[in-house]
Amino acid sequence: MTRHLITSAIPYINGIKHLGNLVGSQLPADLYARYQRARGHEVLFLCATDEHGTPAELAAAKAGKPVAEYCAEMHDVQARIARDFRLSFDHFGRSSGPQNHRLTQHFAGRLAEAGLISEVDEHQMYSLSDGRFLPDRYIEGTCPNCGFEGARGDQCDNCTKQLDPVDLIDPHSTISGSKDLEMRATKHLFLRQSAMKDRLDAWIDSKDDWPVLTTSIAKKWLHDGDGLQDRGITRDLDWGIPVRRGEEDWPGMEGKVFYVWFDAPIEYIACAQEWVDAGKGTDWERWWRTDKGAEDVRYTQFMGKDNVPFHTLSFPATILGSGEPWKLVDYIKSFNYLNFEGGQFSTSRGRGVFMDQALEILPADYWRWWLLSHAPESSDAEFTWANFQASVNKDLADVLGNFVSRVTKFCRSKFGETVPEGGDYGPREDALVAELETRLSAYAAHMDAMEVRKSAQDLRAIWVAGNEYLQSAAPWAAYKEDPARAAAIVRLSLNLIRLYAVVSAPFLPDASDRLAEAMHLSDRSWPEGSVAEALSLLQPGWAFDVPDNLFRKITDEEIADWQVRFAGTRSEG
RNA sequence: GCCUCGGUAGCUCAGCGGUUAGAGCUGACCGCUCAUAACGGUUAGGUCGCAGGUUCGAAUCCUGCCCGAGGCACCA
Known part of the structure; x- marks a missing residue:
């Protein structure tokens, strides 16, 4: 018997996910978890909501609710939908939980002790009207390169040139539209991934059975340009895990929080603690600590390709850099994207089928079968009603x-x-x-x-x-x-x-x-x-009932109706 | 621009150096009549993106080009 630790990429909190998100991580992870359980193996299958960051704050503001309340509600919504899709998580946690706070601060402290955290003074765009620092993509202006008026602070969508927010002509906040912006000095912590490049490189090299999609993305980040870059792991936000050095304050970092991509993968571990604290299990360390029983665990992660860099590099850098015997991932199964009727699923434009809508029109098995039998493994796949x-x-x-x-x-x-x-x-x-x-x-x-x-x-x-x-x-x-x-x-x-x-x-x-x-x-x-x-288990005399038809057929009329209904512009935030 | 993946029958895909290129769906024909007019069988259908090259032999390896998708580091 093998013990399987299985995690699905944790879905972001700001709304209900579409079928493309589902088929890229949670659904195949569930398939694997159910299969391994059926084969008699011990399985711990974890998932959670990813709750920190600017989008969560903005979504809460739009809903007119305090962010903590908004997240709690959306967590319950996502948990209910996951249950209705029969996603068999042993626990569906929250990255905003106290377990993740402690653990994230612990990792930061260990990394600092190991000399893998640097403090960097930098300047970022601050919006006086919004009262907050703005991530690059929340600033728009005119592209200095091509004159496109809707260029974002990180990149121009028209000419694809990489930009810095200060390059933009007439920059404004996409949140409020305000042009009352200024550059302000701020200090941030960086994870010195560059110092761990060789270790990560060797580790990735040893994984010759991983999907090429996984390793090619990791290799690209390791070797592109100047190689693996250090990464900022803090932000000037209110909603997040306060920056602390283990149990201690971090002088100069008051009022700042850890970056969502630093704390999100750590939630995989914290989620196991939540699982114990919820009374569902008794010993999370035997799944996560190789000095406490986890050396024989096989750990598999499922995710869409957009998540690969964080799972192949940043999170392993955190684990390895801590110098503690945490379990590292054994296999990363990554997926391409699912498109919808000749285009992309679009959350903002309401194009495609979202998880709640899917279950309104047909039971979970119908979706599970189609999505899994057409999973975007070797390339992007396409959903069509026909x-x-x-x-x-x-x-x-x-x-x-x-x-x-x-x-x-x-x-x-x-x-x-x-x-x-x-x-x-x-x-x-x-x-x-x-x-x-x-x-x-x-x-x-x-x-x-x-x-x-x-x-x-x-x-x-x-x-x-x-x-x-x-x-x-x-x-x-x-x-x-x-x-x-x-x-x-x-x-x-x-x-x-x-x-x-x-x-x-x-x-x-x-x-x-x-x-x-x-x-x-x-x-x-x-x-x-x-x-x-x-085929001999049901012996003569064994009673049974004739079941109702297992599956009904989808009619042409329904298809015609759904084609119109899900074509775009979902009227909802 | 750089990098990765993909381009195989009408559709969705498998095959990735070696006999006449496969599967499912769709179409046509035949059979069955237990069943949700379902099932089974037969069959049709392909210059394996294009052009070169390596090889006794290429869908399969190499080069160039075309098309599609994605990544290129702070969007989660």
Whole structure:
């Protein structure tokens, strides 16, 4: 048995995430967590909301609420939606929790002791009207290079030139529109990543089995230009973790907080503490401290490609730099983006389907199946309504759902709602078992390797094998000549339904539950032995109920409606 | 501009040096009639982005170009 620590990139607090966000981290992480649990491994699957930073403050202000209150509410909203998507987190924490405050301050103190923190005096743009320092991207003006009027302080979207806010002509705050800006001196802490470049480089080099997407981004940051740069880890904000050096004050840093990207990954650890404090576990250190039992833990992170630099470089620099025996990540599974009907999902323009809306129109399993079977692994992928309809109707309703329906209804009409006895298995059954042995081992191998799309294809092939068998064995024909033979075919087919309930569970947890209920399953253990054995668990006389149809079909009318409804401009902040 | 990934049948993708390039969906035809008009079988469909090169042999390696997506460090 292996112990799997699994984390999903933590979603930002300022709103409900869209399906592209979901498929890039939380959903595949859930698939993997469910699978590893099903295989009998001990799993700790953690996620949280990422709550600090300027966008959270602005979103709260827009909602007319204190930021702490806003975050608490949005956390509950995200937690509820996650639960409805059947994301099986062992704990869904908050980066603003007291555990993360202490731990983040602790790491900063350790890094300072190790000489890996430098204090840098710099000048940043301050908005007198807004009463705050502005991040570069919150300042707009005219580009000195091309004359574009909507250039941001960090970059011009028109000519792509890298800019500094002071370069802009007529700069103004995008928050208030105010031009009452000035450069003010401020001091910030920098994490001396450059001092750890070689260590990080060697560490990344040792990970030759990681997705190229992961390592290529890390390598780019390590070797581009002058190499890995130091990174500011504090900000002039109110909402965040106060800068402290461990337990002590940090002279000169009063009123400042840690940068959200410094404290967010530390929340992975703090979340395990929250898990214990919530009474769900008893020992978080055996998952996170290699001196306290975590040396045999396998730690896997899931994230979209935009998160890769922080997980391959900044967070490892924090962990390694502390000089303490914290568990480092073993495998980083990263994803490309999911596009929507020929363009990008857009939170600001309300383009695409958001998690709450998705569940309003269809249950979680429908989305889980399409998203996972089309996960953007090797390149960006695209969601289209037509493809969604075709895939869901064919795979779920026709191939899986209809198989269950035809078997259970045939049995009920000929033998009643119990597993029938009598008859013998022959070559057809041997062929089916052989086919399933091959398919199941491929499925398991792909799931172990986190090959999400390929796993979905294997699972589908397992469902198809049932229909092929049924068609060739034709119990409806056998019944007329040899009812006992028909009974044997039906008995095996009912056992196939049990197998499907078990192996489909990571993708389709609700359908799995409904099948388990219908088949009166008390034991849902994975088929670790032979397939023949797994297909003999439901013995003659075993009672079951014919379930309602597992999946309904999506109609053309619905698709036409949704195409219009989700095309853009969601009327909401 | 630099870097990375991708460009394979109408669609979504696999294959990444070696027999006639594969799968699912879609189309056509046949079969079945237990089932959510579902299922099974057969079949059609491809200058493997373009142009060179290496090799006995390239979708697969190299070079250049074209197209798409992303990264390029304080947006989380």
